[in-house]
Amino acid sequence: MGNADFQPPQQYGRVEVPPPKPFFKSLAVSVKETLFPDDPFRQFKDQPFSKKCVLGLQYFVPILEWAPRYTFEFFKADLVAGITIASLAVPQGISYARLASLPPIIGLYSSFVPPLIYALLGSSKDLAVGTIAVPSLLISAMMGKEVHPAENPKLYVQLVLTATFFAGVFQASLGLLRLGFIVDFLSHATIVGFMGGAATVVCLQQLKGILGLVHFTHETDVISVMRSIFTQVHQWRWESGVLGCCFLLYLFTTKYFSKKKPVFFWINAMAPLTSVILGSVLVYVTHAENHGVEVIGHLKKGLNPPSLSELAFGSPYLMLALKTGVITGVIALAEGVAVGRSFASFKNYQIDGNKEMIAFGMMNIAGSCTSCYLTSGPFSRSAVNFNAGCKTAVSNIVMAAAVMITLLFLTPLFHYTPLVVLSAIIIAAMIGLIDYEAAIHLSKIDKFDFAVCISAYIGVVFGSVEIGLVIAVAISLLRVILFIARPRTTLLGNIPNSMAYRSIDQYPAAINVPGILILRIEAPVYFANASYLRERITRWIDEEEDKLKSSTDVELQYVILDLSAVGTIDTSGVSMIEEVKKNMDRRCLQLVLANPGSEVMKKLDKSDLIEKIGKEWIFLTVAEAACACNYMLHSYKQKGKITENNSSDQMV
Structure with missing residues (x-):
């Protein structure tokens, strides 16, 4: 089998860094979503002042809103109900x-x-x-x-x-x-x-x-x-x-x-x-x-x-x-x-x-x-x-x-x-x-x-x-x-005959990809759980390396972190990812990120961590990340075989 048998992966979509927003604008959006999720002010937009006053009164005194539509049929029903509850x-x-x-x-x-x-x-x-x-x-x-x-x-x-x-x-x-x-x-x-x-x-x-x-x-x-x-x-x-x-x-x-x-x-x-x-x-x-x-x-x-x-x-x-x-x-x-x-x-x-x-x-x-x-x-x-x-x-x-x-x-x-x-x-x-x-x-x-x-x-x-x-x-x-401080990390595997990657605990038919460890973090990353996640990811890597050493001749080379569930991240979370990256570099492992959200990408970009990881190792989906890593594994393996054959010919 030659190099021609290994086709490079398709051109994957890039995970873009969202355009920067002013701090106070971002803060206003967060406060609005927390305190005004129902957007009560939308009805006041593009309305004359007199109409705004009427709408304001109706908002704080709801009877002014529905009373004009009240009918005698409603009153008969309310009369019976009122006497009953009295x-x-x-x-x-x-x-x-x-x-x-x-x-x-x-x-x-x-x-x-x-x-x-x-x-x-x-x-x-x-x-x-x-x-x-x-x-x-x-x-x-x-x-x-x-x-x-x-x-x-x-x-x-x-x-x-x-x-x-x-x-x-x-x-x-x-x-x-x-x-x-x-x-x-x-x-x-x-x-x-x-x-x-x-x-x-x-x-x-x-x-x-x-x-x-x-x-x-x-x-x-x-x-x-x-x-x-x-x-x-x-x-x-x-x-x-x-x-x-x-x-x-x-x-x-x-x-x-x-x-x-x-x-x-x-x-x-x-x-x-x-x-x-x-x-x-x-x-x-x-x-x-x-x-x-x-x-x-x-x-x-x-x-x-x-x-x-x-x-x-x-x-x-x-x-x-x-x-x-x-x-x-x-x-x-x-x-x-x-x-x-x-x-x-x-x-x-x-x-x-x-x-x-x-x-x-x-x-x-x-x-x-x-x-x-x-x-x-x-x-x-x-x-x-x-x-x-x-x-x-x-x-x-x-x-x-x-x-x-x-x-x-x-x-x-x-x-x-x-x-x-x-x-x-x-x-x-x-x-x-x-x-x-x-x-x-x-x-x-x-x-x-x-x-x-x-x-x-x-x-x-x-x-x-x-x-x-x-x-x-x-x-x-x-x-x-406890949910915040000890979030779950899930091991993902490939569902046979598909491009889907799901939890191995939930889908026993899902199989591990040799040489690739795929983990999903199932919560936002804050200062309260950053240390735990760093230690938990390290344990996952240790367990996977021990398992591969005892069962196959394949070594762990890639760790994919699925960040689709990480809605927000703070500076402690960014530091955690950076420390995980350094730890993997010492082990000669490659860190790969899949589906990071806009908040995560913004923080990673400002901390220059994207450049350290490499833009080519950030993917839109777990499937794309796994496909790219799998291609590289096969490429390295094939190159190793070719080198070994060349050495044998020279000896002959």
């Missing part, structure tokens, strides 16, 4: 206020003003605004440790309103500064475990109401709760227990029936209100309040009183209110945005996450000034709103109007509402948050995510809500750091 909002508002250790009337106040604000500023058509269980529990757990709600009720309410104000400021700030991506650090696994643990604790704490106990622990861990229950066995009230079990059975039955027959969703939606009505009538007729069944008692009539002067900015507990506001604000924000996005995907429209944060923030700021505590978009209420056929956020206005009528005229009717019914309503709502199916799904797909989920659950149940949240977020951040 029937759920009234009992839930009272129940969750008690969960937060607040007067029940504040729960009703919180279902009046915030929905009106959200209807003006929110971008979701389906979100129904109201109080939520987990932040209510958090407020009680965090505030109750420092200020006892029974011993100092006025200060406690003031601190809760102050915490709500700080939560609103924090939420609105995230939206205005376009920092909503911070909420994404609460992963799906974290939320599943955290919500499940919080729901478990909430259900256990409601045993106080079910069993008719007067004194109960303010701790949220399961050990303290169970100790408080079983050390007061002699104080259990069988009347309260029987009533609670009956209403729990009723609520679970209606939930099961509505799940089996979705067309009758309204039965489950009306179940909490009918439970309140039936419980109140039963207590009134039997005078059960005289036999150990506690009732709500007097609720004053009238709309929300102003509470701006009640905000405790001068209190020594101000930092406690600030911490509580930020933590509960993040949880409420994460739940509300997630719920809004979920229902938006069902109807094939988009919601603006930053607008939602501004809307949540403004409604909580306004709420804190009108005797409301923290609100968001609870899943249960939003699901009822969605199933009831709502068309726009007007359903929130209808709900607020229904709550207003309740506050003005109907509050005396709740005097005989038994607390055990409220406990049953909370338990029935919280059971749905214990998503064991999602946990099982996580265990099948990703064991690490399952570990995050279980850690959050255990932290909440056996520690506290704050501990569980900290553990879950810490583990999630640890995972992110």
Whole structure:
């Protein structure tokens, strides 16, 4: 076989260095992509000033954009949906206020003003605004440790309103500064475990109401709760227990029936209100309040009183209110945005996450000034709103109007509402948050995510809500750091009868190319992982050389680095590639780069590393790089044979 049998590779495409851009222009592009990925300003381009003003108002007040297109058909649908969710909002508002250790009337106040604000500023058509269980529990757990709600009720309410104000400021700030991506650090696994643990604790704490106990622990861990229950066995009230079990059975039955027959969703939606009505009538007729069944008692009539002067900015507990506001604000924000996005995907429209944060923030700021505590978009209420056929956020206005009528005229009717019914309503709502199916799904797909989920659950149940949240977020951040600091490097091989090069671990049929080591770096290269990548590439080379020495007579001569997944690189990454190049030069190996991106090429060009590697050793694809290296290997091998034959002829 002569040299004529080895045809040189085709003329490969060159990897071009992108034209230089001014630093501040590049920085502006990066900031814009980070903070304004949705490009909210594109609609303002080439518009007259008056039009820009109108568009600006519509952007910050979305109701101005869709209200001109609102029809009577939409109103009929929103009217039915609003009345339906109002029937759920009234009992839930009272129940969750008690969960937060607040007067029940504040729960009703919180279902009046915030929905009106959200209807003006929110971008979701389906979100129904109201109080939520987990932040209510958090407020009680965090505030109750420092200020006892029974011993100092006025200060406690003031601190809760102050915490709500700080939560609103924090939420609105995230939206205005376009920092909503911070909420994404609460992963799906974290939320599943955290919500499940919080729901478990909430259900256990409601045993106080079910069993008719007067004194109960303010701790949220399961050990303290169970100790408080079983050390007061002699104080259990069988009347309260029987009533609670009956209403729990009723609520679970209606939930099961509505799940089996979705067309009758309204039965489950009306179940909490009918439970309140039936419980109140039963207590009134039997005078059960005289036999150990506690009732709500007097609720004053009238709309929300102003509470701006009640905000405790001068209190020594101000930092406690600030911490509580930020933590509960993040949880409420994460739940509300997630719920809004979920229902938006069902109807094939988009919601603006930053607008939602501004809307949540403004409604909580306004709420804190009108005797409301923290609100968001609870899943249960939003699901009822969605199933009831709502068309726009007007359903929130209808709900607020229904709550207003309740506050003005109907509050005396709740005097005989038994607390055990409220406990049953909370338990029935919280059971749905214990998503064991999602946990099982996580265990099948990703064991690490399952570990995050279980850690959050255990932290909440056996520690506290704050501990569980900290553990879950810490583990999630640890995972992110590990992915950055220890990125994967994959050995590639050739798929037989093709020009494709794929991971040998994923495709066992892929074969190594003798004398060529092909590696793919599967992450951006930063200072945090540059040293590890240098050491890992060196180990790959050592392992490949040892394998070739023991199995074939071919020596390793080329190392191809597939950089297609390396989106960005910093100076530490450039230094790493330079050190790898020097190491290969000492070993008489050739470094070859395949498919480096524009950012990588720009940094390599400015550091003069392209000249050191050689432009001829930078290729558009792994296939081209492997073909060129393979051609050179065969060329060297053929030249070696020719030289050996010439030497033999001379000896003869």
